[in-house]
Every structure is written in structure tokens, then in C-alpha cells.
Amino acid sequence: MENFLQTIGALNDETRLKILRFIDKNGAVCVCDIESAFGMIQSRISRHLKILKDAGFLTVERQGRWAYYAIRSPLDRFRQDILKEISYLEMDLPEFKGCCKP
Amino acid sequence: MENFLQTIGALNDETRLKILRFIDKNGAVCVCDIESAFGMIQSRISRHLKILKDAGFLTVERQGRWAYYAIRSPLDRFRQDILKEISYLEMDLPEFKGCCKP
DNA sequence: ACAATACATCAAGATACCTTGATATATATA
């Protein structure tokens, strides 16, 4: 119940839905990728990523000074269904253009 | 997108999840059934029912002075998946005992 | 070692949501 509400709560925000779809579409990205694509300040992006991670949608992997966020794998069926449903939504996503030099 | 957020928002509340599961389990019930089962004041129940209805989970049918709320039928697959997921949750639901004499 | 970069976290203000109590409406009963 608590876990379910956390999952739902993570989805209850337009910015997070877009970030989730953005990562689902573009694969592993770092925080500054999202920051520059969405034109939002870093603390805001970082907070939303944490919420999506804590809700079981994302994983983080640190590489040097970058933190790469990706869709958690494997993903349970319910969250897969949700991602699919989100992929059907009409939303204008910003374009992805890598900003980091690994 | 807007519609999706409304659907998710309706689920983002413990009381509503319980009400939804209660109706899913017990079939069509009137407001006072839920009111007495849950021990919550009428305006509170009424508000939550409206939110669930507006989000596409419930239908209302008036009969005399009672309003019977039931799971919308047919229900799209995504909302069906959600109901199934909610049915798996551990929650202590109050017992149903009809309070209205139709 | 020092400076810069990438990210996380915190406090404060703004906004949205939930609960309650009061009031409104509509139907049934006496």
C-alpha cells in the first residue's frame, strides 16, 4: 500500500512524467543532459530524479563526476504497463543533445 | 496527458484507494454504505467519490434519494490493470453491511 | 593544492490538496 502510493505519487507530476518518458526514449542520461534539455535548474531535476528512483522506475550509476540515470531493469509488469501508457501520451518532449564529454 | 494526470491524481490518496477497492469488491454501493463502513463524514466520502468518478473509475446511478456508485463498465485496460494491482495490496478494508433500505 | 564541474540536499515561500463543518438540493414520508 505504502509502496503503491509512492509509485503513484512519483507519477503525479507533469515534469516527472516528461523526464521519465525522456529517459525511456533516450536511454541512460546524466543530470546535466536533462537540465539542458528541459531548461530547468539543477536542484529541481535532481529532486525529481530522486523521487522517480525511490519509486522504483530508475537506477543511477555513477561514472566519474556524472550520474547516469536509466530505466530500471528488470522492471515489474505494472511499471512496464505504466511506461507504455505514458508513451502513448501526447507531450512535447525537448530534444536530446548530449552535453557531457565523457 | 491531462487525462492521465487526473487518473493518477485520483489514485494518489489512501482513502480513495480503499474506497475504490471496497466498491470493486462489493459492487454497487450508496454513499451512506461507504460512510458507515469507513466511519467518515459524508462530505469527505462524497468528495472522494466525485474524484474517482471524474477520473473514469466509477459511475453513479441515482435511485430515489440514493446514489449508487459502481465500477465503470466497460473499463479500459489500463484502469483494469490498476484495479488488479490495487486488489493485490495489503489493506484492511472495513466490512460491508448495507445501511439503506431500498 | 586549488579551482572548476557535476550532483545532492536544505530552508523558505508558493501552490495544491485534504478534512471538516455548514449550507444547499432533491426525494421520500407523515
Next chain:
DNA sequence: TATATATATCAAGGTATCTTGATGTATTGT
């Protein structure tokens, strides 16, 4: 017709959530 019942809606207060700007931490480059 008057009263009681079932439900809906509104305003006000409390609580949670979002955004921003500031600060902290770790890693890279000079």
C-alpha cells in the same frame, strides 16, 4: 405541506508538495 433523509457543494484551516536559491560533497583538471 412539513419534515426527515441522502447527497452535493462551499469556505476555512491544516498539511503536503513543488520551486528556487544557497550550500555541501565528490571528482576532475591545472
